[in-house]
Amino acid sequence: MAVFEAILELADDHLVLGHRISEWCGHAPMLEEDLAMPNMALDLIGTARTLYDRAAMLEGKGRSEDDMAYLRGEREYRNCLLVERPNEDFAHTMLRSLYFAAFMRPFWLATLEMTTDETVRGVAGKAEKEMAYHIRHAGEWVIRLGDGTEESARRMRDAVAALHIYTGELFESSPAATEAEAEGVLPVRADMRAAWEDVIGQVFAEALLEAPEVPYPQTGGRKGLHGEGLGHLLAEMQSVYRAHPGATW
Amino acid sequence: MYSQGLIGADGSTTETPEFLDTFQKRIDAEQKIEPTDAMPEGYRRTLVRQIGQHAHSEIVGMLPEGNWITRAPSLRRKAALLAKVQDEGGHGLYLYSAAETLGVSREQMTEELHSGKAKYSSIFNYPTLTWADIGIIGWLVDGAAIMNQIPLCRCSFGPYARAMIRVCKEESFHQRQGYEIVMTLAQGTPEQKAMAQDALNRWWWPSIMMFGPHDADSQHSDQSMAWKIKRFTNDELRQKFIDATVPQAEYLDLTIPDPDLKWNEAKQGYDHGPIDWDEFWRVVKGHGPMARDRIKDRKAAWDNGAWVREAALTHAEKRRARKMAAE
Ligand SMILES: [Fe+2]
Ligand SMILES: [Fe+2]
Ligand SMILES: [Fe+2]
Numbered sequence: 001m002a003v004f005e006a007i008l009e010l011a012d013d014h015l016v017l018g019h020r021i022s023e024w025c026g027h028a029p030m031l032e033e034d035l036a037m038p039n040m041a042l043d044l045i046g047t048a049r050t051l052y053d054r055a056a057m058l059e060g061k062g063r064s065e066d067d068m069a070y071l072r073g074e075r076e077y078r079n080c081l082l083v084e085r086p087n088e089d090f091a092h093t094m095l096r097s098l099y100f101a102a103f104m105r106p107f108w109l110a111t112l113e114m115t116t117d118e119t120v121r122g123v124a125g126k127a128e129k130e131m132a133y134h135i136r137h138a139g140e141w142v143i144r145l146g147d148g149t150e151e152s153a154r155r156m157r158d159a160v161a162a163l164h165i166y167t168g169e170l171f172e173s174s175p176a177a178t179e180a181e182a183e184g185v186l187p188v189r190a191d192m193r194a195a196w197e198d199v200i201g202q203v204f205a206e207a208l209l210e211a212p213e214v215p216y217p218q219t220g221g222r223k224g225l226h227g228e229g230l231g232h233l234l235a236e237m238q239s240v241y242r243a244h245p246g247a248t249w
Numbered sequence: 250m251y252s253q254g255l256i257g258a259d260g261s262t263t264e265t266p267e268f269l270d271t272f273q274k275r276i277d278a279e280q281k282i283e284p285t286d287a288m289p290e291g292y293r294r295t296l297v298r299q300i301g302q303h304a305h306s307e308i309v310g311m312l313p314e315g316n317w318i319t320r321a322p323s324l325r326r327k328a329a330l331l332a333k334v335q336d337e338g339g340h341g342l343y344l345y346s347a348a349e350t351l352g353v354s355r356e357q358m359t360e361e362l363h364s365g366k367a368k369y370s371s372i373f374n375y376p377t378l379t380w381a382d383i384g385i386i387g388w389l390v391d392g393a394a395i396m397n398q399i400p401l402c403r404c405s406f407g408p409y410a411r412a413m414i415r416v417c418k419e420e421s422f423h424q425r426q427g428y429e430i431v432m433t434l435a436q437g438t439p440e441q442k443a444m445a446q447d448a449l450n451r452w453w454w455p456s457i458m459m460f461g462p463h464d465a466d467s468q469h470s471d472q473s474m475a476w477k478i479k480r481f482t483n484d485e486l487r488q489k490f491i492d493a494t495v496p497q498a499e500y501l502d503l504t505i506p507d508p509d510l511k512w513n514e515a516k517q518g519y520d521h522g523p524i525d526w527d528e529f530w531r532v533v534k535g536h537g538p539m540a541r542d543r544i545k546d547r548k549a550a551w552d553n554g555a556w557v558r559e560a561a562l563t564h565a566e567k568r569r570a571r572k573m574a575a576e
Contacts, residue, residue: 015324019319022318022319022327022331023318023319025311025315025318025331025334025335026311026312026315026334026338026546026550027315027546027549027550027553028550028554029550029551029553029554029555029557029558030554030557030558031308031338031341031342031345031355032342033554034311034335034338035335035338035339035342038331038332038334038335038338039335041331042328042331042332042335045324045327045328045331046328048324049324049325049328052324065324066323066324069324070322070323089553090554090557143564144560144561144564144565145557145560145564147564147567148559148560148561148563148564149556149559149560149563151556151559151560152556152557152559152560152563155556236319236320237319237320239320240320240321240322240380241322241323244322244438244440244441246438247322247437247438247440247441248433248437249322249323249326249380249430249433249437
């Protein structure tokens with residue numbers, strides 16, 4: 001059961017972030033980003049789908065990926081708080097993706113080395129490359145904005161101040177994740193710290209940004225203790241599915 | 250998504266009869282005109298306007314469908330819709346590039362869209378009210394787009410023709426995907442089937458209006474036909490679309506909301522009831538239900554993104570300066 005929950009946590013991270021990025025569709029600052037953002041959203045949602053499917057199989061109650069995504073409420077979602085943060089502006093959106101991808105890339109690389117779960121290995125092989133692209137794309141934007149105009153630099157600093165407090169949670173393993181780690185399914189989250197800091201350090205140096213001290217990190221997502229925004233995200237996402245119980249789409 | 254029958258093109262031109270004659274001979278010989286070739290000003294202007302309208306339609310068309318990405322009722326549908334809306338943005342990009350070969354910048358075209366000077370397909374000024382609209386748009390609107398655009402693959406202007414070949418492949422995928430959504434609904438619960446019928450009722454007439462006014466009322470068609478920018482008349486294309494679509498609706502047991510629709514054995518095609526041209530012109534002139542919201546959204550995206558584009562330019566400038574200083 002613990003492995004099932006640990007995979008669900010990962011799936012929720014990917015779906016919620018993919019959903020957030022998809023909110024930009026048609027509203028991006030330039031046409032090139034109207035093409036790039038759906039790409040990133042599609043990568044994340046694709047990963048979420050495979051992971052939900054795997055979680056449902058491990059659970060063995062005959063639930064589908066859509067049951068997982070559409071029939072759980074905000075107290076049952078297990079995503080980390082970072083991914084549910086609202087888009088705010090393009091600076092926040094790119095920084096949020098950089099923070100997440102800079103964690104997931106080493107996580108998937110480590111997974112490839114150790115996992116005993118073939119489905120998870122398959123996901124890791126594909127997602128590792130996608131996360132490298134997300135680091136590049138989002139990282140380049142963080143640099144351009146951080147070392148751009150006065151306004152963009154201010155917005156970038158605001159984004160760091162707003163989002164850095166959520167990054168600590170990425171390195172924490174819930175009891176379920178700890179078990180999955182002990183069983184050799186997933187790598188130890190805390191072990192990604194050095195690789196993450198390396199990427200963020202390089203990008204921030206070029207972006208003229210500083211990582212702040214975080215005396216009070218914000219956590220709680222793995223226990224289903226979310227911000228108020230997630231309930232609205234889910235209400236919107238699940239509205240049609242829940243209005244027609246049992247229907248096929 | 251789609252270019253509507255061109256609205257308000259001015260094909261007038263001032264070149265010498267000899268020049269026009271030589272140009273027409275090239276067209277008649279089915280030679281492709283390339284951006285660096287000499288061309289009548291009217292030809293260039295017609296294309297700039299048509300390709301621009303088409304590009305804007307792709308971009309504005311992202312909005313009504315984007316409206317359902319966050320509510321798509323399954324993860325598979327959500328991913329497919331995201332990919333579709335992304336394709337439409339890609340079509341906009343190729344088309345702006347094709348128009349740029351004629352000497353207008355994307356920025357200029359964008360400004361004309363925002364100021365209301367440039368048109369886009371009026372179909373996107375209707376709202377998407379339920380999930381079924383996403384299926385119906387793929388089936389009918391992308392379907393109508395294909396009817397219009399397949400002949401454009403043979404358009405005399407090379408860059409436009411080549412862009413259309415790529416675009417048409419994706420549009421036919423969208424059309425099949427839309428039809429498949431509608432089929433799932435039509436074969437689903439009674440509520441789902443009613444949702445599909447309601448969407449068909451709302452989108453049918455706007456879809457067949459997409460082909461533009463009747464041939465008798467369409468002044469600009471003749472010159473475009475002679476220049477082989479256009480290959481079929483509005484009514485010919487509309488007829489093809491109706492003839493292809495009616496059996497598809499019958500297969501789904503959905504009713505096309507036209508009591509006068511019936512098979513005409515003599516012409517081997519369907520006759521249809523009168524089109525409400527007042528509605529058509531009202532929407533074309535910018536009074537469609539979503540017209541103000543669409544332009545407001547596009548402008549907001551553009552204006553809210555101004556600081557991002559400015560920062561990108563400034564950053565590139567700083568890089569160049571640093572590189573020069575280092576050399
Ligand atoms: Fe399309
Ligand atoms: Fe398109
Ligand atoms: Fe199109």
